[in-house]
Amino acid sequence: MMPSQRSQVPGFEVMSILARIDAMRAAGRDVVSLTAGEPGSGAPEAVNQAAAQIHAANTVLNYTAAMGIMPLREAIAGHYERWYGVTVPVERIAVTTGSSGAFMLSFLAAFDPGDRVALARPGYPAYRNILTALGIEVVDLDCGPAERFQPTVAQLEAEVRTHGELSGLILASPANPTGTMVERATLVELSRWCADHDVQLISDEIYHGISFGAENVSASEMESEAVVISSFSKYWGMPGWRLGWMVLPEHLVDPVSRLAGNVSLCPPHATQLAAVQAFSPESLSFAAAQVQGYAAARALVLDRLGELGWGEAAPADGAFYVYAHLSGQLARFGDSAAYCRSLLEEAGVAIVPGTDFDPVGGHEWVRLSLAPGEQAVAEGLRRILQFQRDQAGQAPLS
8 A cells, every 4th residue: 555645745844853852862862942933931930820720620621612612712803803893703713723723614615626826935934845745836936035035916927827826825933943923014905906906815824923113914805715824833822722613704714614524623721721822911911021031032043144144034023933044154065955954964953945835036035033042042042153254263252
């Protein structure tokens, strides 16, 4: 017996690096991991306390409704009212098993095998791999510095003229790995183009709240039929709780509900109960304080880009990443994968090669995560600079 063709998608290199970090630490090595988008803070205290009370009370945790419990859906609706001034009917909110569950359900509900769906390159690899596994054609939009690493209407128009109609567009703002964001006027333009061309817009907004001066604009604010995806993983520091949500257009509510009931039955019950507290004033204040820490870590990296010699970096408007070109380091190491391997094994610092995010040009780029916080980033930078000096045969840093 052979595995299915749909299973033949690339693995996520970040996960392989995390496995190597675990092995090194088990062997007694000190490793600074600046890899995954995992906030070092953990969940807000109010959420942790709610979870503890749920389990201390021996709460019976059975299946919930496929779309999630009503108190959490109502809390999410209130969040959209407060943050964006948008009234979202509770019936159009679906709670999911992380944003990953939302991607799977929205792709299944919106697209058929053979449909063509556009996305930015570089971008989050799971978009590409899930679409490919579902038999959907991925249309790469080469988004570099000239486009601020985000898709444009001009690119969409050119793609349609050259290769035919599109069924969908996946947009991420702030984006992973670049951290770039889409301005309001641009989002209006993209939303209008999708509506006019019967293209399903799926807006990944899981990093909303984590920005450094740029405005968080939601596709839910537009007059469009967009699917909006978000998560408790990033702003609230809850990646292991596996909880996300979608704001759905009316025509996808019933399809998503039916699919969810078959694919996952329901999101984790205890997590849903506790997550209601994520929208409390105390939890929101806690999350906002973490963003200040990411900003401090971001400043450390951006201030030392010249010293690192990494060359051009994407505008890190939001999220907690810096995506940079290796520039002068390429002559010594050849590509970003070799650089990252050497840095991990020799200096005990883990960052991610850009090949996960860009299968064409990513071999020249790296992504550094700010999520572990200012102290970890500072130590990581110290080691990276020393590693590069050692490789160049220069004197140690003082």
